[in-house]
Amino acid sequence: MTRRLVATAITVGLLAVASFARADEGMWTFDNFPSKALKAEYGFAPSQAWLDHVERQTLRIVISGAGCTASFISPNGLAMTNHHCVAGCAGQLSTPQHDYAQEGFIAKTAADERTCPDSELDQLRSIRNVTADVRAALAGKTGDAANRALDAEEAKLQASCGTSPAVRCDVVSLYHGGIYDLYRYARFSDLRLVFAPEYAVGQFGGDPDNFNFPRYGYDVGLLRVYENGQPLANADYLRWSANGAKAGQLVFVPGNPGGTSRELTSAQLAFERDRALPAEIPENAEYRGQLEAFVGRGPEQAREANELLAGIANDYKELIGFQQMLNDPHFFATKQRDEAALRAKAKVGAFAEIARIQTVRGELFERQLATNDLFMSRLMRNALSLVRAAAERPKPNGQRLPEYTDQNLVAVERRLTSPIPVYKDLDTLQLTLALTYIQRDLGPDDPFVHKLLGTESPEVVAGRLVAQTHLDDRTVRAELYHGGQAAIAASTDPMIRFVVAIDPDLRAVRKAEETRVEAPTRTAAEQIAKARFAVYGTSVYPDATFSPRINFGTIKGFSDLQGHTFAPYTTFAGLYARANGFPPYALPQSWLDAKGALDLSMPLNFSSSNDIIGGNSGSPVLDTNADIVGLAFDGNIFSLGGDYGYDPVRNRMVSVDSRALLAGWRTVYHFDRIVNEIEAARKAGG
């Protein structure tokens, strides 16, 4: 549920039409929560204090590039999220002697809690509407000038908001330019791993069960936030429910959904269906095949790439889910009908403009895809960051590429100087495949391909660059980062020289996309958004933007297309029945040993009608008291189309029950330190 995040950054689109709105649908901002509709449907509406409390616990975490949600569950910085959100950290802390991603990680004492390299947790503190500022900056500008004005305004707003590394401010475009808000977060960069279960139970069922239900996962991880070397003292946190929840109960899910495409026009969706997905799916599948073979070579390779493979397999299912939704003629017809209705009401010529832009997008598409592919390689990503940071930092803040503003450089530096190991054999695979894709997509006679490969082959170029570079050494990266332009100019590292040579080409591709696609799309989308506000007001929710949102739903089962019905709860008994000793259905010894001590009738996972998407991973599931009754970790197969629309009949979120979580820590792992902390917090917070 998390990996799609990285792919959503450049989608631009339009408002969902009101006729789509259904019970339980919507990823609402906390300042536009549909209390009236909720009250009418369920007889309950949260107070402002309730909403403020929950919003503060909608923590956003990014660990090694994976974006998730977490929440505090004690006043000492203890935060809960999913196993699959901390698995990257567990893997990076591993050594050839201990594979924590596989065998799990339990910090027996506070001193055993270990810092996750390259991790960040953001807690939203305030929101300011800056629509007027942005509009003023953009007034009368188009194309590249508009883009530069927007970048400059965003950098100015960020800087005005705070300059400390402990603050992060994002300009969030809601309704695709209908509203601009400035989100101010407290930023924490010392996250320590407290608990990760064994991979075998955290990801029980593996790829076959991913995005399926009934489900039997213990997909939980614990982190502790530190500040100045001490556990954070956070007065506000979520309490554990004493009794959990039951079927039919109303539940809330706060989280940071990463990105949806529900507001895209039918022309944009057709582009996704006919150009983007047909290109992305086979590349994902081939990469998957190579990684499967790589992982199969031995335990060391498995340790290096298992988590990456799981992510790619996860992406694969998502992409197939998207494709199925977009190939559904009913979905598309509904979209077009709703669009026609809006067009008739609001007379918006911008729809035609967006359709026109798709042709331009098509012309630029293959080259853009190809240049992105290059950064499958971690070493190449590092080289690009070093080269660009050196080039951008001397510029005034507002004239830099947005990811290199002072505020964003904090994350760039952290990533570049983190001790995350680079596996050269894996990187060689990735870079070879990337260069192969580029040669394939652009053709062997393309000038950029000649620049990349010279007269050599992808294998030879990738092999030499990876073998000869020293960018796998964090001290080398740190020296280059701190040395700035002079260090880059003097560097003889072949990967640095390679990126310096091609960066003008990469920038040109990016600029073409930004100038010819993003800028005019923003203008058109804003026109449509304005027309829609005139008709519907803000009675609709905006597309997800990896920022705090909240939704509601009830715990309920569903029927699949073959008419099988599924009850909303599974139990520990079901877990043991499904376990057969072979991955991905092999339980670890800890769980086999604990079978006799567990109440086998206890709920393990449940399904509910909450409207979620990637980035909601790790979201707490709350009852009307805002107490924790579960932990969201997946959706069923029908939730995958949720990128484009919500189906109240079949779309289901999948969670671990709060009772099962506690039983696991108490009875399976004997993790009394944490159980006591949670219990004490519940009593104190009550």
Place this chain on the structure above:
Amino acid sequence: MTRRLVATAITVGLLAVASFARADEGMWTFDNFPSKALKAEYGFAPSQAWLDHVERQTLRIVISGAGCTASFISPNGLAMTNHHCVAGCAGQLSTPQHDYAQEGFIAKTAADERTCPDSELDQLRSIRNVTADVRAALAGKTGDAANRALDAEEAKLQASCGTSPAVRCDVVSLYHGGIYDLYRYARFSDLRLVFAPEYAVGQFGGDPDNFNFPRYGYDVGLLRVYENGQPLANADYLRWSANGAKAGQLVFVPGNPGGTSRELTSAQLAFERDRALPAEIPENAEYRGQLEAFVGRGPEQAREANELLAGIANDYKELIGFQQMLNDPHFFATKQRDEAALRAKAKVGAFAEIARIQTVRGELFERQLATNDLFMSRLMRNALSLVRAAAERPKPNGQRLPEYTDQNLVAVERRLTSPIPVYKDLDTLQLTLALTYIQRDLGPDDPFVHKLLGTESPEVVAGRLVAQTHLDDRTVRAELYHGGQAAIAASTDPMIRFVVAIDPDLRAVRKAEETRVEAPTRTAAEQIAKARFAVYGTSVYPDATFSPRINFGTIKGFSDLQGHTFAPYTTFAGLYARANGFPPYALPQSWLDAKGALDLSMPLNFSSSNDIIGGNSGSPVLDTNADIVGLAFDGNIFSLGGDYGYDPVRNRMVSVDSRALLAGWRTVYHFDRIVNEIEAARKAGG
């Protein structure tokens, strides 16, 4: 260009509409050649003797499952085809000491010519229209009864045609049931490899250049047909042109195009676009990724799987080409408009029936795909053939599955008892992946998945079956084949037992497809074909059926979508300019050594407007004298949509020039024995 053949067997469709017909379009049967149109366009029409002569040289070859075209070029059984058509044979003749697929194969003397295991060459001898027989057999029958009647009638017609292994008779359905013809072939099963160039020049440019032009390939292979241990004495053969051809010249291409889908209805095409291709493409890509990694493990693995990988990469490009064509809104709109016009003229309700059948097809699709996947494994294919041959042979000929009639058992036995090596590591990869696909497509809780895997994983089941089976031993296979039902019943081979257990499920899936999809589609397609004959007669050509066809076109270049124009000829100079020492652009030593002795201005490859598809590989290119001016081996990227329609502006065939072929044998390989044989044949045949 060859591998799509195996995938075309079950497509069923309708007539191409007449408004599609364009100059140079058409894969014509020899008995319905458009002489009048040709004469009008080009001022030349072949005589009946010309057509008969060329038809006899439209040889069909199947080597290790790959279907191609060949033609005799001497009176001593010497036949020319492509390197990529004989590469499978060269690989199978290889040993750990000599990888003939890589290093090439030259039979210095007649005694060095080596039999290709599992190969067959068919020469068409007569055609008999059996439409009335088939119609009578089918009269009043539907569903399973119709299928069984058709199988019985085909078996009867086959048996009436000849029972010797030296005869092969196929009932060919033209216009998807509009006409049934009985094709009688002389069948030759002793094909010996005479010449294969090094892989590096045979497949120069590899995957990047495949389906591209300009091109620089020496994609030729030579076989000699033997009969009773002696070279075949064939009076009729094709002569070598003394001077080759030139730009603008009219050329003919006889061949065995494997299958096209130009007659499918828009409902069938929508199914291909929305269900079939989205399922097939990612499976192909993942398989490709695994094979790439397998081949990268070392030279032995490369030897085992290089040719397979090239085939999968070839399929990949084809599938992407199909998808691009079907995603082209202009293509689809044209198809629908033409269909509407026919519907208006002929009032054919069958279009709606075919649309309805697509829903049924959709219900059966995943299970059918999954069961097919199983036979990616050669060992599994062998096991199925053994189990089914034992079950079918005791039945009367007309009641068997069609591939086990007396006539077809010849090929089954040859394949099962051939000395083609089985690579257990490769087979484990294939079977693991197949079982993974099945588990993924049908879900881990599907009863058939449980039957396949029990409580184990794909890796474990595949690993055990492959490790423990003895079906890699040809003597074991031969014993089981000749032992029939008793031997199968007594066998403890785990793969035999596995297939015996699941064959009822496999047969049920097949029967559902045949009864619920193929039978009603045949009825509907026949109705449409009749209506079309009433409107257009046979002024249109039927979809390809891997049987002899002929087309015409001119040697000409083309422009790509970016407006680059390409001249029709490349030269040896271009080959040496493109060679850079790195695969796939690394020339072998033989060609590097010969550079000074070759006329570098000599034409090497050329493009022409001939309408070809997979199965045409190895087709001779003929001038109006029916003399050889080239050897077809590929199409450009725009030819890939040729499965669905012909684009006269950009669709181009790619051939090796006859002058370059001779220069290679003479100057590079010093293969005087063969050069002299060809030259003597030219003079004698003149």
